[in-house]
Amino acid sequence: MILILGGTTEGRIAASIVDEGEKTFYYSTKGNEQEIALKHGVRLAGALDKKELIRFCREKEIRLIIDAAHPFAKELHDTVYYAADELNTPVIRYERIYPKLDTDVDGIFQHLDYDGVMSSLREDKVRRLLTLTGVKSIAKLKPYWKEKGVQCYCRILDRDSSRELALKEEFPEENLVYDTPDESLDELLKRLRPEAVLIKESGISGGFLEKTAIIRQNKIPIYLVNRPQLKPSARTVDGEYGLRATIDEFLPQFFPLHTGISTGTCATAAARFAYAKILSPSPYVFIDKERIPVILPGGETIPVQIHSFSGSFSLRRIEATVSVRKNGGSDPDVTHGMLISATVSIEWDHTKEMRLLKEGELPEIIFHAGEGVGTVTLPGLGLEVGGPAINATPRKMIRENFEAVIERACVPIYSTPIHVTISVEGGKEIAARTFNPRLGIEGGISIIGTSGIVRPFSSEAFVNAIRKEMEVAQATGAPRIVINSGAKSERMVRNQYPDLPPQAFVHYGNFIGETIQIASELGIERVTLGVMIGKAVKLAEGHLDTHSKQVTMNREFLATLAHEAGCSDETVSAITQLTLARELWTLLTPSELTAFTSLLISRCAQHCQPLLPNGELTVLLISEEGVIYG
Template identity: 40%
Template structure:
């Protein structure tokens, strides 16, 4: 599948082009930049405007075959000279502003991540050296429709308001790599800790989180982290954090996969093993004919037809113990609460401590 380029790479290309246009007072239609891995790539600029005070260049983001929310969006940079001798990042339309501590960017700054900032500083130094100039440079990155695009991201829960983030650690978007999603998980936990929380509630998505917010109403919004299918990455971040405890909300179908040892529950990464689940039922003490009936189920959510979804049902207790055993291989002895949720949004809570 075809790879593409990050918003950070696009912004870097626009910065380089705009600074050249400003210093040379001529239009720039294409530019090459060096990615963090050393690869040199070219970008076409679909717009370049300049006068004696500032220049603006824009390109369209190509995310390749990745279903990135910013694919096709116009990324632009407006640059001007300043007397600070430094590269200064200014607010830009459609780029969010950081409002909560815990991110790598200070509160009040545009949400341009560290690597894109480094890339933009590098091209500024390159162009200034080419032109024999040494002034400070102000950069304003903008994303057309960024405020609307941000509504399809997790920026809001990270305290990034008003637009998207300028992201990327390699400059390259690999199809279905989920780099941005995993980064939001890591950032979400950092924000929770920076805001004084010692516990978080991780969950698979909107449906489970709605229920969990009612159950743990004492926690602010930043205390809830959506892991999607990336359970392993979320648990690794928790393991490396100072959190005292955590709660994991999980739908029954994902819980079955997790109990089997799957740390990525996407359908193209894992599936439920009916024979293994029948072994769980045997372990819980059910008769052979009831255990064998599991083989006739199509979806794991159908287990509630064989085993009523109740805290007193042994099947779910044994399943939860298997889930906790897998979780513990990553998080160790950290106290964990497991909230098992079925398709009708009923739930069972299990508390595990060592």
């Protein structure tokens, strides 16, 4: 049994993920204000002290606690960790993602606590303050706002419980301002004209970046209360993939399906660990089953286990090789179980001058194809012909993770290039069983990944998981369900439906037909299908399962479609030589693109609409840059 401490965005996501396990769990919040749809969860409301929490966990046989409460709920966190220690129950802390702050650039004055904030406000003679730290901070700031001559405004939620807390502390009611859609933060700042604004380190999900940007635009100093540091014994995650993987670790039988990691994530983990060892004061030390944090494209950090490490160090050259074993989760492909390695090397040429890099700069990274990684021989893949078949996303991941290594290492970094060679054990042999040769990738496999995570796409159990997600989405009462292939397309389509709850977005992977049929069986009346062009060209031909194992792009069909759309003979001829469907975005002229995408969407709808006979289906075609057609 799982207990979630929520009341936050992270709590809502955690509940949605745990709901997929189709087992009873408990979701606890202090109040009743948060609206959340739970299919298998039992809602609890009311604060629990240490004794009550211990009693509840014993009575309900809680085997795992997920602490997804607000980062500033220190008393609750202390209660959770005390109870967990008494019960010997593991705790997962679902933490927010916090942006890196450059206080010199951002104009932010940081403080550890409210006492430090009040001291600085007095020292800086700030007499007109706007606080965005919530109603509970009123009591903590009382010594300041009670001072003569201080005009303090506090923005709170427009609800009775918040007003009661404020008035209980004798805060002036006329100085309460409400967080409502009727007045934006920018409008509020222009109306109140505060000398400074106080905010909390609330993380990305708390709107921290948006708030600080608006405040800086108004050229107002920002005072920041740092989040309290939590007990390090809890396993910390900062996103849905890390949460799911950690639940798998503690309760292996909880989910019927398990996610895996892409070849790109394996390569990134190996490269990051190797580079960290190069910059380490003790590079030869290696602990068996050591883990390395890896930043995924969406900003989430997950731990990846290292399989092996070796290195050589001299005055002229330093090199480290690290291997990670690929885990495909419940959708094992040809690379599942293989060792993916990265060799990171730096060689000093003493005849050339080395420049000490400034903070934030990164040396040039040169990628190479090692044994088992293919070489690009044809254009159209977005990679240099003759270069290694390492896609753009893994390259970007490696760069971002190297930046994180440099930030943690605190050592001088010079302009000497970093060479990264990726290898795959047995990659040359298994490449023959893939479509890589048709794409012009020779000598091995390609290193790929868009989200960094492999969701299971090829089993009956995954279709059942889609059904569970659709049922949860329906339970929210959302007026529309939006189905997407994965995280990338979901991020792009979300802007079209900003008012829908997170549960209303469901990933179909490759099972477009099954997902729409499930929607029909559940009586869902409005469905939006978000599809990128690689899947759209297969769907338009009538293939409702778009997995590359089942169907490949049909150039002849695309050429016929282009001809029907009125494209020129030159364009039609060029389409027959395409390597990847995404080349269509640059191959077609603007007028041809308009006609072609319209016809493509129409054909997709023609095959999908009959699966939703009593509902309305909207098809949105998504470009690589996030432009929506439909």
